[in-house]
Amino acid sequence: MTVDLTNVFHEIDADYENLKELLREAVAIQSVSGDPSKRDETIRMVHWMKDKLEKIGVSCELAALGNQTLEGKTVPLPPVLLGTLGTDTSKKTLLVYGHLDVQPAAKSDGWDTEPFELVEKDGKLFGRGSSDDKGPVLCWLHAIKAAQKNNIELPVNIKFCFEAMEESGSVGLPELLVREKNRFLAGVDFVCISDSYWLGTKKPCLTYGLRGICSFFVEVTGIKQDLHSGVFGGVIHEPLQDLMYVMSQLTTVDNRIRIPGLYEQVAPLSAAEEKTYDEIEFDVAEFRDSVGASHLPTEDKKTLLLRRWREPSLAFHGIEGAFYGPGEKTVIPSKVIGKFSIRIVPDMDPDQVNKMTIDYLNKVWKERGSPNVFKPRPGHSAKPWVVDVNDSNFMAGARAMKRVHNVEPDRIREGCSIPITLTFQELTGKSVLLLPLGAADDMAHSQNEKNNKWNYVEGVKTLLAYIMELGSA
Amino acid sequence: MTVDLTNVFHEIDADYENLKELLREAVAIQSVSGDPSKRDETIRMVHWMKDKLEKIGVSCELAALGNQTLEGKTVPLPPVLLGTLGTDTSKKTLLVYGHLDVQPAAKSDGWDTEPFELVEKDGKLFGRGSSDDKGPVLCWLHAIKAAQKNNIELPVNIKFCFEAMEESGSVGLPELLVREKNRFLAGVDFVCISDSYWLGTKKPCLTYGLRGICSFFVEVTGIKQDLHSGVFGGVIHEPLQDLMYVMSQLTTVDNRIRIPGLYEQVAPLSAAEEKTYDEIEFDVAEFRDSVGASHLPTEDKKTLLLRRWREPSLAFHGIEGAFYGPGEKTVIPSKVIGKFSIRIVPDMDPDQVNKMTIDYLNKVWKERGSPNVFKPRPGHSAKPWVVDVNDSNFMAGARAMKRVHNVEPDRIREGCSIPITLTFQELTGKSVLLLPLGAADDMAHSQNEKNNKWNYVEGVKTLLAYIMELGSA
Ligand SMILES: [Zn+2]
Ligand SMILES: [Zn+2]
Ligand SMILES: [Zn+2]
Ligand SMILES: [Zn+2]
Structure with missing residues (x-):
């Protein structure tokens, strides 16, 4: 009817x-x-x-x-x-x-x-x-x-x-x-x-x-106030230097996540589901041009769509506590907080992602061997x-x-x-x-x-x- | 008289x-x-x-x-x-x-x-x-x-x-x-x-x-506008990720500069001059406590004073173009500019320091292999x-x-x-x-x-x- x-x-x-x-x-x-x-x-x-x-x-x-x-x-x-x-x-x-x-x-x-x-x-x-x-x-x-x-x-x-x-x-x-x-x-x-x-x-x-999301804050401190880089430069462990090092260890140049075990949490892709990706109309070149990039980490249609929708990704957002204005300022910031987030997909569980990520950050920090104070913590999260x-x-x-x-x-x-x-x-x-x-x-x-x-x-x-x-x- | x-x-x-x-x-x-x-x-x-x-x-x-x-x-x-x-x-x-x-x-x-x-x-x-x-x-x-x-x-x-x-x-x-x-x-x-x-x-x-100073700006771009990390996370080369990597390669954890040849520019220390350092009254523990650090890269009085006054040092100041506020924001910044400066001493020449630093940054960038656009440039400088x-x-x-x-x-x-x-x-x-x-x-x-x-x-x-x-x- x-x-x-x-x-x-x-x-x-x-x-x-x-x-x-x-x-x-x-x-x-x-x-x-x-x-x-x-x-x-x-x-x-x-x-x-x-x-x-x-x-x-x-x-x-x-x-x-x-x-x-x-x-x-x-x-x-x-x-x-x-x-x-x-x-x-x-x-x-x-x-x-x-x-x-x-x-x-x-x-x-x-x-x-x-x-x-x-x-x-x-x-x-x-x-x-x-x-x-x-x-x-x-x-x-x-x-x-x-x-x-x-x-x-x-x-x-x-x-x-x-x-x-x-x-x-x-x-x-x-x-x-x-x-x-x-x-x-x-x-x-x-x-x-x-x-x-x-x-x-x-x-x-x-x-x-x-996708869901897990947000993270990575705080590094170690000196009690911002310092003049002329007077103190060269004789302190700079929190910002440590933070950038730790953040740089989270991904590869092609934006793949280096946290061990993370990709293993992703639900397996069945042959039937994979086939649906072949059928989707999507123009990679048009997408690349729309973001203004010269080259993407992958330009294979299926791989790209899987990475956008069906795989976790890690994005860097910024740093709180450091100089952010235009021009120059010769100060050594005393407390900096890095911000990044991980998009999650089935069967990833926010709590488990939070734990794996914090564990990895702590491991990188330990290897770094800085005497500064390192406080990584999860922010808000949402399930996929x-x-x-x-x-x-x-x-x-x-x-x-x-x-x-x-x-x-x-x-x-x-x-x-x-x-x-x-x-x-x-x-x-x-x-x-x-x-x-x-x-x-x-x-x-x-x-x-x-x-x-x-x-x-x-x-x-x-x-x-x-x-x-x-x-x- | x-x-x-x-x-x-x-x-x-x-x-x-x-x-x-x-x-x-x-x-x-x-x-x-x-x-x-x-x-x-x-x-x-x-x-x-x-x-x-x-x-x-x-x-x-x-x-x-x-x-x-x-x-x-x-x-x-x-x-x-x-x-x-x-x-x-x-x-x-x-x-x-x-x-x-x-x-x-x-x-x-x-x-x-x-x-x-x-x-x-x-x-x-x-x-x-x-x-x-x-x-x-x-x-x-x-x-x-x-x-x-x-x-x-x-x-x-x-x-x-x-x-x-x-x-x-x-x-x-x-x-x-x-x-x-x-x-x-x-x-x-x-x-x-x-x-x-x-x-x-x-x-x-x-x-x-x-000391004198040479300031630097390190700009990384590659996408035409800020992007939503949910929609684009995982399939682009993030400028901020590249910038943090490059910045992390400038110093060791103990804040020593990794730019080849830089320390060789420093005027040799004569035995007589070195002796004056032995005579200076300076309390390392008091200095360490005044900055609030638990540990300094060196706690030897002479080495510490030499590093503050008579050796170059590199300090990180911040990043322009990324999220800097409190809380969370899930954006991928499209253009970021890292700021750092090098304090210079005799016989270092600002022009030569600028050249060596930019060359090193370009070398690190080349090894990185990112398709993003990398523009390091010197800022203001002053002689020692x-x-x-x-x-x-x-x-x-x-x-x-x-x-x-x-x-x-x-x-x-x-x-x-x-x-x-x-x-x-x-x-x-x-x-x-x-x-x-x-x-x-x-x-x-x-x-x-x-x-x-x-x-x-x-x-x-x-x-x-x-x-x-x-x-x-
Ligand atoms: Zn004055
Ligand atoms: Zn003054
Ligand atoms: Zn809406
Ligand atoms: Zn809306």
Whole structure:
């Protein structure tokens, strides 16, 4: 009993100007969650969305999260918008997550247009939040509107969880979800998140895995205050010298991790899974050019994708406590803290990774033989996430994409973490689908963020098709 | 024809309250040259000193240096105070240099008392500038006053060059001195600077050498913008990883320099010079405790002093372009610049040191085999300075110290640079004496700067004795 959506899809195409106007309004609200001076706007964005949802019959509530101290000021946290559309106990229930806040943006950062004014150019809709994540959130709204206009009955109840602190660490949300486990989250059968990207710019995909992370701080001290390098240079063991040595021992020049046993923790790659990598469309040269590198540690497609998604990686972020300004300063810093992190994958366990890493650092330190004081410690960590690509939620997403794009979507992973994914999975005990709508070059978090007109419109169709497919999931 | 100074010395002791009042007034003027909001006070300090010099018969002029742009504001540079006392062509001429500006200070930095209020406690005079360099400057004034009161004819003409931008790089002074080479600087026979410190707290010393410096920037790039470590971690050559490796190859754990041939440039140590090191009073354990280290690369007195004063040393200062704040940030920086400097000694030549260092960095880079872009380059450099400890100026200083302290002063070097020393030497062609009056624990540039009451009073006597000794130099 598949409902024919041909006519509805045509209507969605025809309704483009309304769809665009909706995004223009949303982009104009400067909901930068990381900027305390824009907290009012961030809260206004939640109310704006609540109004839109109520207009299509969603019953909404605002879950208060209290206050937060930001840059020395106490500011209210934006509430979480919880919505319910349909309470038919004979139907299954889909939970949709999205976020209404955005990254900071200013024309002076190097934008070609005003970041908070939606500008259409060459089939692209430029504006902060157009792709991350206001565009996808509005696709849900519009998909439901289109169904209602055509008197198409939705085969599932839908719950909405829209927050406005995602770009600032989702402060308060995990605790709220834990409190809502047996109320708002009760009875949820499927979860869907549209807040990631296609692997390229043309072919749709579904995301079935995310890497976790283990962060580290490596502190070296040994002198009681910063010293003048003229007076003391040559007769002390410099903490920064020790730190750079230790950090240099963590990886090879090709960015392979030297911590013994780490790669052995990775789940074995089956022949079937390996075969999926052969089928993925991915242009290595295009990727290399997009990062501006002359050469990559590997330029073999399969190896490169495996290293991004399915293997741990170690990245260096910086050093706290040393001179960081431009120009020269002839001081010997007394206490320095190196920062690096390891992305982890199944079956790696954060606790075990932390232990192996600290053990290795201590071993390197012992060999170094410096009399300075060495204090390595783990920072925050998050588990990796991977889902069964054959479960009913995932298959509904795949069928929806095929209906809209006429092509079987790639099954991909992401190298980064979206911690809330695992929270939803653990609290509902159900499958979470990451259903990306935007293209790889949307420049989320960067200058000139855009959403392609085509992706935006097809996104509405995809979400509608997905909702309909869940009826037979 | 040595003039007996016994009675004058007693008078100086008896005149302590006036001496202290003078320092109190000077410390109260907040002549922080690095703070544009205190530029008026810095200029006022020059006028205050001009007034004091004129009262003892010095004919003064203020050499204008124009304007300066500081923190985006255009502010006037404080003028340089040039004074002349005596123009007797049958006498030789001494040029005295000192500075009237100070480092910033605030009680909230951790001072026990208000930094710009002179406080006497336990024989110590606490206050910003009490030791660096207002105290020594006032010792000159008071020494001449004492001679005048006792109708003692000074055996030399004295010229004064007091600037108020020393703590901010002596902006404009070298150019002024070049312009004044054949006028104000003409006819100078001796130069004396009291702006350094004793090696310890009890025994006086004379400084006959300063190290020079060569600064370096090591830039590594290779990706066109900062990247998300989740998305790109593991498949790029990280610039920071390369930089830390290269920096780690510059020194051994004991801070010895690994650049081939560098130590061979150092002037050979004669048996006679080596012997002077045996005679110097220096407590290694006290030094080690003062820096707060558990262990030093060498704890042999002679080796340690040689490494501080007579050997090159390499110090690491920091990294520009990487994450430096507290907490975590999971970004891969795209362009990082490492900063280090090498202190140099006779007979090292800055150009040659620059070449050897850049060559070594390039060699390490080549061995590394990274496809990133590597750009090492030299920063500012200054030549080392060393003077003949047997010249007449130096010997006059030694005799003066012996007259006051009844002990032969140690002959020491400093590990840092005082670039103006070399400027005076080159422009006058005459000997420059560094005659320190303060103790090693005076905490110049730090919290709770002080001048010991004893050092301050004996400083007046030492400078008077030195002026008198120049009569037979
Ligand atoms: Zn997002
Ligand atoms: Zn985002
Ligand atoms: Zn000074
Ligand atoms: Zn100073």
